[in-house]
Amino acid sequence: MTGNVFFPSRVFHLALLAIVGLGPGCVEPSDSPVRLNEVLPSNSSLGCGDEVGERNDWVELYNTGDRAVDLAGYSLTDDSASPRKSVIPDGVAIEARSPLLFWADGTPEQGKRHLSFKFNAKLEGVLLYDAEARQVDVYRWTDAYSDISFARVPDGTGEWFRCDEPTCEADNSSSCGS
Ligand SMILES: [Ca+2]
Numbered sequence: 001m002t003g004n005v006f007f008p009s010r011v012f013h014l015a016l017l018a019i020v021g022l023g024p025g026c027v028e029p030s031d032s033p034v035r036l037n038e039v040l041p042s043n044s045s046l047g048c049g050d051e052v053g054e055r056n057d058w059v060e061l062y063n064t065g066d067r068a069v070d071l072a073g074y075s076l077t078d079d080s081a082s083p084r085k086s087v088i089p090d091g092v093a094i095e096a097r098s099p100l101l102f103w104a105d106g107t108p109e110q111g112k113r114h115l116s117f118k119f120n121a122k123l124e125g126v127l128l129y130d131a132e133a134r135q136v137d138v139y140r141w142t143d144a145y146s147d148i149s150f151a152r153v154p155d156g157t158g159e160w161f162r163c164d165e166p167t168c169e170a171d172n173s174s175s176c177g178s
């Protein structure tokens with residue numbers, strides 16, 4: 001009796017897999033544990049400066065996994081039509097359960113974590129792709145204010161809040177969200 005009940009549902013399940021998972025051109029979703037975690041679209045006076053002392057806009061990633069992730073070949077962009085706009089070079093990794101900062105300053109010659117584009121405070125977005133060019137995460141905003149970031153709480157998994165005490169390369173939970 002159990003078999004009679006089980007069999008049709010299994011056939012249905014396999015049929016569904018064939019339709020959904022094996023269709024031509026189907027792109028597997030990324031299994032990366034890395035997420036967009038905080039964005040400061042307009043950095044004028046607070047907090048972090050980069051290695052040369054410039055107050056540039058930044059985006060922070062967060063590794064929600066239990067192992068470090070090699071970010072070589074990942075890419076960040078502000079334009080979904082150009083997913084490979086700023087490809088992260090070899091030698092950049094993000095530790096387990098940790099944040100890592102990238103400068104959106106349009107000067108990649110300043111270092112491996114300097115992107116080839118800047119943010120627009122009015123209406124903009126940032127997208128993260130893995131080394132196989134699969135989209136990992138996206139965040140879009142309107143009306144960013146100077147020195148106020150957008151941050152996930154809890155880190156890597158939570159909702160996005162405006163944060164008036166940006167936490168560059170530090171956990172968001174300490175001062176963002178409510
Ligand atoms: Ca800079």
Ligand SMILES: [Ca+2]
Pocket residue numbers: 037038060099151166167168169170171172
């Ligand atoms: Ca942070």
